[in-house]
Amino acid sequence: MAVASTETTTLNNVEAVRQTLYEALKNDPRTLVMGEDVGARGNVFLITKGFIEEFGAERVIDTPLAEASIVGIAIGMAMEGLRPIAEIQFADFIYPAFNQIVGEAAKTRYRSNGDYTCPLVIRTPYGGGIRGALSHSVSIEALFYHVPGLKIVAPSFPADIKGLLNAAIEDPDPVLFLEHKKTYRSVKGEVPTGHYTIPIGKADVKKAGTQLTVVSYGLYVHQALDAARQLESEGLSVEVIDLRSIRPMDRTTILESVRKTRKLLIVHEDNKFGGIGAEVSAMVVEDAFFDLDAPIRRLCGPDVPAMGYALTLEEEFMIPTSRMAEAMRDLVAF
Amino acid sequence: MSTTITMPQLGETVTEGTVAQWLKKVGDSIEKYESFVEVTTDKVNAEVPSPVSGVLTQIIAQEGQTVPTGAPIAVIEEVGGAPAPEPTTSPSEALAAPLAATPAPVPASASAASNGHANGAAPRGGNGVVNAPEILRRVSPAVRRLAREHRVDLVAVRGTGQNGRITANDVLASASQGPSAATATSILEAPLPAPTPDAAKPATASAPKPSYGAPVPGETIPLSQARKIIAQRMVDSKHTAPHAWTMVEVDVSGLWKWRNAEKERFQRDHGYPLTLLPFFVHAAVQSLKAYPLMNARFTDEGILVHREINVGLAVALDSNLIVPVIRDAGQYSISGLAVAAGKLIERARAGKLGADDLSGGTFTVNNTGANGSVLSAPILNGGQAGIVTMEAVVKRPIVTKDDAIAIRSMMNVCLSLDHRVVDGAIASAFLVDLKKRLEAMAPGGTL
Numbered sequence: 001m002a003v004a005s006t007e008t009t010t011l012n013n014v015e016a017v018r019q020t021l022y023e024a025l026k027n028d029p030r031t032l033v034m035g036e037d038v039g040a041r042g043n044v045f046l047i048t049k050g051f052i053e054e055f056g057a058e059r060v061i062d063t064p065l066a067e068a069s070i071v072g073i074a075i076g077m078a079m080e081g082l083r084p085i086a087e088i089q090f091a092d093f094i095y096p097a098f099n100q101i102v103g104e105a106a107k108t109r110y111r112s113n114g115d116y117t118c119p120l121v122i123r124t125p126y127g128g129g130i131r132g133a134l135s136h137s138v139s140i141e142a143l144f145y146h147v148p149g150l151k152i153v154a155p156s157f158p159a160d161i162k163g164l165l166n167a168a169i170e171d172p173d174p175v176l177f178l179e180h181k182k183t184y185r186s187v188k189g190e191v192p193t194g195h196y197t198i199p200i201g202k203a204d205v206k207k208a209g210t211q212l213t214v215v216s217y218g219l220y221v222h223q224a225l226d227a228a229r230q231l232e233s234e235g236l237s238v239e240v241i242d243l244r245s246i247r248p249m250d251r252t253t254i255l256e257s258v259r260k261t262r263k264l265l266i267v268h269e270d271n272k273f274g275g276i277g278a279e280v281s282a283m284v285v286e287d288a289f290f291d292l293d294a295p296i297r298r299l300c301g302p303d304v305p306a307m308g309y310a311l312t313l314e315e316e317f318m319i320p321t322s323r324m325a326e327a328m329r330d331l332v333a334f
Numbered sequence: 335m336s337t338t339i340t341m342p343q344l345g346e347t348v349t350e351g352t353v354a355q356w357l358k359k360v361g362d363s364i365e366k367y368e369s370f371v372e373v374t375t376d377k378v379n380a381e382v383p384s385p386v387s388g389v390l391t392q393i394i395a396q397e398g399q400t401v402p403t404g405a406p407i408a409v410i411e412e413v414g415g416a417p418a419p420e421p422t423t424s425p426s427e428a429l430a431a432p433l434a435a436t437p438a439p440v441p442a443s444a445s446a447a448s449n450g451h452a453n454g455a456a457p458r459g460g461n462g463v464v465n466a467p468e469i470l471r472r473v474s475p476a477v478r479r480l481a482r483e484h485r486v487d488l489v490a491v492r493g494t495g496q497n498g499r500i501t502a503n504d505v506l507a508s509a510s511q512g513p514s515a516a517t518a519t520s521i522l523e524a525p526l527p528a529p530t531p532d533a534a535k536p537a538t539a540s541a542p543k544p545s546y547g548a549p550v551p552g553e554t555i556p557l558s559q560a561r562k563i564i565a566q567r568m569v570d571s572k573h574t575a576p577h578a579w580t581m582v583e584v585d586v587s588g589l590w591k592w593r594n595a596e597k598e599r600f601q602r603d604h605g606y607p608l609t610l611l612p613f614f615v616h617a618a619v620q621s622l623k624a625y626p627l628m629n630a631r632f633t634d635e636g637i638l639v640h641r642e643i644n645v646g647l648a649v650a651l652d653s654n655l656i657v658p659v660i661r662d663a664g665q666y667s668i669s670g671l672a673v674a675a676g677k678l679i680e681r682a683r684a685g686k687l688g689a690d691d692l693s694g695g696t697f698t699v700n701n702t703g704a705n706g707s708v709l710s711a712p713i714l715n716g717g718q719a720g721i722v723t724m725e726a727v728v729k730r731p732i733v734t735k736d737d738a739i740a741i742r743s744m745m746n747v748c749l750s751l752d753h754r755v756v757d758g759a760i761a762s763a764f765l766v767d768l769k770k771r772l773e774a775m776a777p778g779g780t781l
Contacts, residue, residue, distance in 0.1 A: 208779050
């Protein structure tokens with residue numbers, strides 16, 4: 001991590017995204033933002049508020065409600081030398097752009113034998129727990145992490161957001177940048193001032209421990225940390241890894257940790273079946289089988305078609321911190 | 335836990351395989367992915383890697399035995415595994431089994447013997463280990479590994495996990511207290527059950543053996559699996575197909591000049607040598623198209639004329655002969671054939687051909703001239719109507735059309751044919767067609 005300054009400021013996640021985008025537009029004339037309501041409205045979470053006045057409508061582009069076109073046009077811009085940062089207003093709306101992302105952006109470098117790359121960032125808010133109901137709550141990472149050629153990051157600390165968003169903008173290939181809505185204003189942290197990047201593909205051990213490894217990302221990293229600290233007071237030592245990058249995935253950090261603790265709990269909000277945890281689990285069983293002292297456990301969203309609006313249904317979907325703590329205690333005791 | 339190893343399917347069309355050689359003996363330990371048996375199908379020898387780490391406890395298919403793909407050939411007991419299910423033989427039977435019935439000594443038998451166990455199967459029946467607590471059947475991978483590494487007897491470890499489960503930390507705590515007295519007979523160290531002796535001997539060739547009288551003393555070289563297969567194939571072909579033979583002389587002066595003019599550039603551009611072989615195969619394919627009966631097989635139902643021309647190339651290896659096949663050779667240009675043949679030969683010499691590389695041939699070309707031969711009578715590759723040889727190119731004085739004497743580069747081309755499929759007229763017409771095509775080749779042609 002190349003940190004330009006030891007000075008920090010306190011930002012929440014929305015402010016971290018906003019500040020990073022602002023600095024990119026200010027310092028790199030190739031960059032531009034585009035998406036639904038990013039201009040006059042300044043984004044539905046006010047991330048780009050005021051950008052259109054300062055940078056003009058050519059670099060802060062309000063698009064029609066046409067996600068396939070947003071990504072498709074951005075791909076063309078990226079292939080011809082610009083650094084577009086496209087926004088899908090909610091991850092739930094990304095499906096029309098699936099073909100452009102998977103069929104075009106991810107394959108550009110391969111298809112052109114390296115003559116073209118696609119330095120495109122697609123930002124999108126995802127995740128539930130905010131009464132967003134069926135079409136403002138989904139997690140989409142597992143739909144895309146099967147695709148070689150695509151990078152996926154999902155940081156959930158402001159300092160990580162800044163470093164990884166800078167890395168994504170500078171990356172020569174397409175990056176899907178996922179921002180958990182519930183952490184937007186609820187999570188605050190110290191963010192180094194000045195320009196820096198965090199390498200894509202590097203996880204972060206947010207809390208060290210010896211008896212159990214917890215792998216998570218997004219909102220649940222924060223809850224897992226709360227649970228692990230709670231367990232600390234009970235004398236149990238849990239290590240919490242924030243993947244930060246989903247693809248490429250930091251197998252080294254995961255395997256090192258599991259070899260140390262010999263037990264693994266994976267926690268994510270997305271559905272369990274075929275989710276990110278399935279890959280983490282397979283990786284560990286393939287490479288650290290003889291270090292495992294307990295079955296790997298996954299604590300994930302239920303296999304239901306969507307998160308309901310009714311509070312009871314949303315609560316049923318989302319995993320409370322108390323359940324994470326319970327699963328951790330169980331596995332440590334196993 | 336024991337893993338039954340089955341005969342692998344080497345190539346999608348292969349239905350059976352022969353155990354060529356066991357690279358491990360019963361009792362030997364095997365690392366995961368380590369080759370432990372050599373299997374032969376057709377003429378492919380493939381070493382089979384072990385899917386698990388463990389000890390080879392039973393050999394089911396003996397060397398020389400041919401079994402269908404998927405049939406069990408061996409049993410590997412994973413190291414540190416939970417006790418195997420009760421052996422089918424009762425303990426007393428196992429004890430009674432003579433030690434000699436074990437093909438190879440079980441490695442742990444030395445320590446077992448020093449503890450009073452005379453036989454590999456004894457500890458299970460004799461000292462009650464088989465009645466170890468149920469929990470031992472369910473130890474975690476880490477516990478197994480640590481117990482093995484630290485030589486900890488799990489029977490003596492007190493479990494502190496849920497329901498008394500032995501945790502990895504329990505093993506480490508036990509290890510730090512020093513070795514227990516029971517170490518040598520630890521459940522993890524216990525010798526494995528003696529393999530069931532396989533009485534079935536591989537069936538030897540059923541054909542009556544000719545008697546040649548008493549052999550003159552000498553040294554017998556054991557038959558390799560490949561040698562056995564070659565022998566069987568040659569006998570089969572020679573006994574089944576009535577061979578007829580014919581030959582033409584070919585003036586390859588133009589071809590020789592052409593090839594010499596192109597060979598350096600070709601090697602540089604393609605990375606494979608430009609020999610006479612691809613020119614020859616290209617011409618042969620054209621002639622086969624003109625005379626499709628030479629690209630056929632005799633069957634009881636009739637003469638099967640193949641749609642594709644798949645040309646087998648006889649390649650001599652150090653100790654055997656192998657015939658990789660260029661499939662649908664008609665699709666290639668001369669340079670395409672040179673590259674295809676170069677790749678096949680390269681892989682053949684590296685022993686990396688798969689079963690599919692060696693099957694499906696419909697006609698064979700044998701470059702006997704490479705060894706200096708000027709005349710040979712090849713044996714048909716079973717199931718094919720013809721085989722041609724390219725003999726050595728030699729300069730000879732010949733009488734030209736206008737009665738002059740000239741020095742030309744000459745090559746004899748010999749053809750063996752299955753006389754059930756074609757008669758001499760067609761065979762000769764085919765061979766003369768091939769001769770004309772070869773003689774028409776000259777510098778400036780299309781590679």
